[in-house]
Amino acid sequence: MTADLVSPCRGCQMSRTPCRFGADDFVALSETAARVRLACPAAFEGGPRVAHGGWTAAVFDDVLGRFLVHTGVKSVTATLTVDYLLPVPVEQPLEIHLEIAAREGRRNHLTGVLRLQGSDRDLAVARGVWVELRPGHFERHQARMAELGT
Ligand SMILES: CCCCCCCCCCCCCC(=O)SCCNC(=O)CCNC(=O)[C@H](O)C(C)(C)COP(=O)(O)OP(=O)(O)OC[C@H]1O[C@@H](n2cnc3c(N)ncnc32)[C@H](O)[C@@H]1OP(=O)(O)O
Incomplete structure (x- = not known):
């Protein structure tokens, strides 16, 4: 596999919008490694000029899952699991x-691992399990929902 662009999630593909978490510049580097360049949009500010922890968790969930599908x-x-090690600035590379x-x-x-571009200091580290x-x-999900009458 060469360095190639990783597709957006289903929601962004269906709505034809840029990644709402800001993770469009996303390339696979090998069969097992990839790199994302992004910034936390100001809309996800949790503290003053600091990213909401939910953005950090959501973006990890998004990019790790997208890469595996890729x-x-x-x-x-x-x-x-996310270890929040340092505040993540908004609108910074x-x-x-x-x-x-x-x-x-x-x-x-x-x-x-999330870092400022050009820095070797970890801001947050994620680990998780994805089940094939x-x-x-x-279809089983839809059937369960139908049983509930929703
Ligand atoms: C149109 C465009 C489309 C584009 C798409 C782009 C992609 C975008 C992607 C975007 C990304 C968005 C991402 C999202 O938002 S994904 C959405 C969030 N996640 C979910 O909705 C998952 C909900 N959970 C489930 O459906 C089931 O529990 C799953 C499927 C996970 C397992 O239920 P299933 O009945 O199938 O499995 P099993 O019980 O036979 O177990 C199988 C194996 O798994 C192991 N296991 C299970 N649970 C856990 C656990 N908690 N920790 C550790 N291990 C666990 C288990 O031990 C066993 O291992 P082994 O004994 O075989 O070794």
């Missing part, structure tokens, strides 16, 4: 380095 593994997030650390059957262990979907995952 490698051909249809999967969903089963667990996601940031970078995420992500990696598929291990695969065990249907379980895929991924990690991500069994056929009929979304």
Whole structure:
């Protein structure tokens, strides 16, 4: 696999909008590693000029899942842990380095590290498990919803 652009999530593809988390500049570097250049939009400010922690968790969930799908593994997030190490500034150039650390059957262990571009100081670190979907995952979900009458 060469350095190629990773597709947006389904919601952004359907609405034909740029990534709402700001993660459009997203390239796969190998079968197991990728890099995202992004900035936290001001709309996700949690404290003064500081990103909301929910943005940080959401962007990790988004880019780690998108990368795994990019490698051909249809999967969903089963667990996601974020260590918030330093405040993340809004509207500043940031970078995420992500990696598929291990695969065990249907379980895929991924990690991500968020830094300011050009800095080697970690601002936040994510670790999680993505489970490869069994056929009929979304159909079973729709059937469960139908049983509930929704
Ligand atoms: C149109 C355009 C489309 C574009 C798309 C672009 C992509 C964008 C992507 C965007 C990204 C957005 C991302 C999102 O927002 S994904 C949305 C958020 N996540 C979900 O909705 C997931 C909800 N959970 C489930 O559906 C089920 O629980 C899953 C599917 C996860 C497992 O239920 P299932 O019945 O299938 O599995 P199983 O019970 O047979 O277990 C199978 C294996 O998994 C292991 N396991 C299970 N749970 C956990 C756990 N918590 N920790 C550790 N391990 C766990 C389990 O031990 C077993 O391992 P092993 O014994 O085999 O070794």
